[in-house]
Each structure stands twice: as C-alpha cells, then as structure tokens.
C-alpha cells in the first residue's frame with residue numbers, strides 16, 4: 001500500500017493550501033465530524049503530514065473524550081478551545 005506524501009491540498013474556499021492555522025481552526029470540528037467531507041479530507045491530510053498538528057489532534061481528542069466522559073455533551077466551543085490552548089502551552093513548555 002503506497003502512502004504518498006501529498007501536499008496539504010488546495011482550498012476551494014481560499015484557493016490556498018491547507019496550513020497549520022486552518023487545520024487548528026477546524027480541528028475540533030474535524031474531531032466532531034461536523035466538517036463536510038471536502039474540508040475533513042483537507043484537515044486530515046494536513047494532520048497526517050504535519051507533526052505539530054497531529055500532536056494537537058491527539059491532545060484535542062483526549063480533551064474531547066474527557067468532556068464526553070464528564071457528561072458535557074455540548075461544551076461551549078469557546079471553552080474547549082481554551083482548554084486545548086492551555087494544553088498546547090503546557091505541551092510546549
């Protein structure tokens with residue numbers, strides 16, 4: 001099975017390649033499977049090819065599961081972003 005390292009993909013919306021900023025902005029939506037398949041493919045392709053975004057994805061996935069476990073089905077996205085940002089700071093420290 002050949003895994004080709006493909007570029008992050010072209011954005012139909014912006015015309016530019018998917019970058020870390022875009023991947024990060026859509027990470028929670030991606031994990032929640034609320035993105036359309038085109039966007040999800042772009043984010044997934046970026047995460048798979050980008051080490052820092054893939055570690056963010058893992059961190060966010062952990063947060064998501066923790067929130068679920070705490071019976072917070074619909075945590076405000078602002079809160080979740082804040083938690084992820086806090087974890088990023090810890091991770092980078």
Ligand SMILES: [Zn+2]
Pocket residue numbers: 019020021023046050051052053
């Ligand atoms: Zn990235």
